Amino acid sequence: MTDWAHVLDELVRVRGQALVRHAYLLTGDVAAAEDLVQDAIVATFTRRSRVRSAEAVEGYVRRAILTTYIDGYRRRRRWRDVAHLFARPDEAHGHDGPVDDRTDVVAALGTLAPRVRACVVLRFYDDLTVADIAAELGLSEGAVKRYLSDGVRALGAALGPVRDDETHTVLERTTR
Amino acid sequence: MSTDLHDLLRSAADGLDPEAPDVSAMSGRIRRRRAVRAGATTAGVLALAGALAITAAELGGVQHRDEPAVQPSAVTLPTAVAGAEPGTCGWEVGAAGADGLAVDGSDATYQLGVQSARPSDPPDTAVRVETQLFGTAATLPRGLGSTYPTAMLTRDGVVVARAQMDAGALGETSPATDHGGAISYGFPLAPVTCGATSSPLPDGTYQLWAVQGVEMGDGERTLLLGGGGDVHVAAGSAATTCGTPVGDLPGSAPGVDVTVHVYYGDLPADLFPDVTNDRSWLAASVSVAPDQEQSVAGSYSGTVYLADASGRIVADGTDPTLGQVVGLYPIGAAGGSNLVTTPQLSNRCDDGKKLAPGTYRSFVVLELDRAGGAPGIEHLVAEGAPVVVGAS
Known part of the structure; x- marks a missing residue:
């Protein structure tokens, strides 16, 4: 087995499911998330002539997942991503009780524009700082803050009051 | 009581038990693509x-061309403008105009085809846009009124760069009505941000759209929408495929x-x-x-x-x-x-x-x-x- 094949095997065995969970929050669909992760892994291992370790290559795979998703993953999905922009603000309705339904959360995430959605996932699922998100996505920190503000507001309209926890401090980046 | 977003997302994702990616399938794809890059031919x-x-x-399968790169944060792309007129900076593709003029991308009667071509040679950096208005099921009727098309580059469905066909370049004051089989135009779209400031677009992939107004025989006006294909921008210019790997x-x-x-x-x-x-x-x-x-x-x-x-x-x-x-x-x-x-x-x-x-x-x-x-x-x-x- 070649070196890259060893690394691929370890990456999938140790981090495969975590990558799919991360991609699921972007795509909202498990099958689409699995395909997105596979395409990102293939692209990363194809482009990099040397892959040292699963830990080292995972960052590149995560970057490829984000870029592929934001740049318009699959032609048919682009229209659905654009179609949500037609939604009128007054279509949102309030929720009185606690939100614990995955379907509701994923559906609410699906109303966000791809870059907004990516910022929300990186901030509130991957625990990245604003500066880290800006670096990942090639944006200014001001743009990231704007996207996060838009995303939190939109999720609040769909799910009921949400706490974005400005006091939520990222002490260290944990790998999920 | 408000709900913590952090907990919501964790709960939504961590409760999943997805299948791990298929290593054997990925290995085959990687092996074939690495062989292409190495110049070898593969049987079958x-x-x-x-x-x-x-x-x-x-x-x-993967649309982006280059390694994901961190872009300098100097350029801010235009953001969505509520109520923006179709085809203007910040317009969200497909949204109706303030005057209620419908945007029609259904191709029910007419289809607006949009294509981009690469620039010929530096210092020409513009996207060369070609638009053609066809009749979906029949030829265009004589006397069909139309406007000049407007082409746009978008990100996340929002117009960030735009250009309108220049009537003066054709020596016309208004579009001709005796069109024949199709209404065709070609014009440049510079890859620079629209709006208050004009800066080269950051490297990346954008979508090329166009809108063109038509007036049907009964006087009903419609704004046709077409396009949606990818345009790649690199170093302030429409990127070429020349020299890139076939895997892209x-x-x-x-x-x-x-x-x-x-x-x-x-x-x-x-x-x-x-x-x-x-x-x-x-x-x-x-x-x-x-x-x-x-x-x-x-x-x-x-x-x-x-x-x-x-x-x-x-x-x-x-x-x-x-x-x-x-x-x-x-x-x-x-x-x-x-x-x-x-x-x-x-x-x-x-x-x-x-x-x-x-x-x-x-x-x-x-x-x-x-x-x-x-x-x-x-x-x-x-x-x-x-x-x-x-x-x-």
Whole structure:
């Protein structure tokens, strides 16, 4: 087995499911998330002539997942991503009780524009700082803050009051 | 009581028990693509003679071209503007205008085909836009009123760069009404941000759309929407495919079986009756299965790519001294089983010189805008037989 094949095997065995969970929050669909992760892994291992370790290559795979998703993953999905922009603000309705339904959360995430959605996932699922998100996505920190503000507001309209926890401090980046 | 977003997302994702990615399937794809990059040929992909079909698993699938790169934060893209007029900076694609004028991307009666071509040569950095307005089921009626088209580059569905066809460049004061088969325009779209400031667009992938107003015979006005194909911007210019790996070509839409025949040199008169064989051409005919003809009705344009032994594109119809020939063709309501691409110059895309003698892999990429489908572009992609260039 070649070196890259060893690394691929370890990456999938140790981090495969975590990558799919991360991609699921972007795509909202498990099958689409699995395909997105596979395409990102293939692209990363194809482009990099040397892959040292699963830990080292995972960052590149995560970057490829984000870029592929934001740049318009699959032609048919682009229209659905654009179609949500037609939604009128007054279509949102309030929720009185606690939100614990995955379907509701994923559906609410699906109303966000791809870059907004990516910022929300990186901030509130991957625990990245604003500066880290800006670096990942090639944006200014001001743009990231704007996207996060838009995303939190939109999720609040769909799910009921949400706490974005400005006091939520990222002490260290944990790998999920 | 408010709900913590952090907990919400964790709860939504961590409760999943997805299947791990398929290592054996990925290994095969990686191995084949690495072989292409290394210049080796793989059995089962090339054929010595005749056309062959290639599945989407062999090509593309990942739309971005380069390693994900961190962009400098100096340029801020325009953001969505609520109530923006269609085609203006910050417009969200598809949204109606303030005056209530509907935006129609349904292709019900007319279809607006949009295609981009690469710039011919530095310092020309603009995207060359071609628009064609077809009748979906019939020819355009005489006297059809129309406006000049506006082309846009978008990110996340928001207009970030735009240009309107310049009537003055045609010496017209208003669009002609005696159009014949189609209304066609070609004009440049500079890859710079619209709005208060004008800065080169950051590197990346954008979508090219266009809007064009038409007035039907009964006086009803509609703004047609077309396009949706990707445009890649690099270093402030519309990026070329010349020199890029074939693995960066887009993947083929699933569910359509495509076969291609690539022609190099002289073109057969029965397929290309308007071409004089006074130079070496590159073109292709594209076939789909008879039971799939209806599924590909719409408008299309095609490009033939030749790749050298290193797997890099050396011919893509662009001659740096002459630009690129583009063509948008309608597919009639009855569909079409044998499409042809616009004849291309067969020279090297980097310096315009004749290809060196040798054998080249050939690929055909068809950009398809399905009539009546969701707005946007799909690709039909297949590999053809190797092209042999002899000594002159």
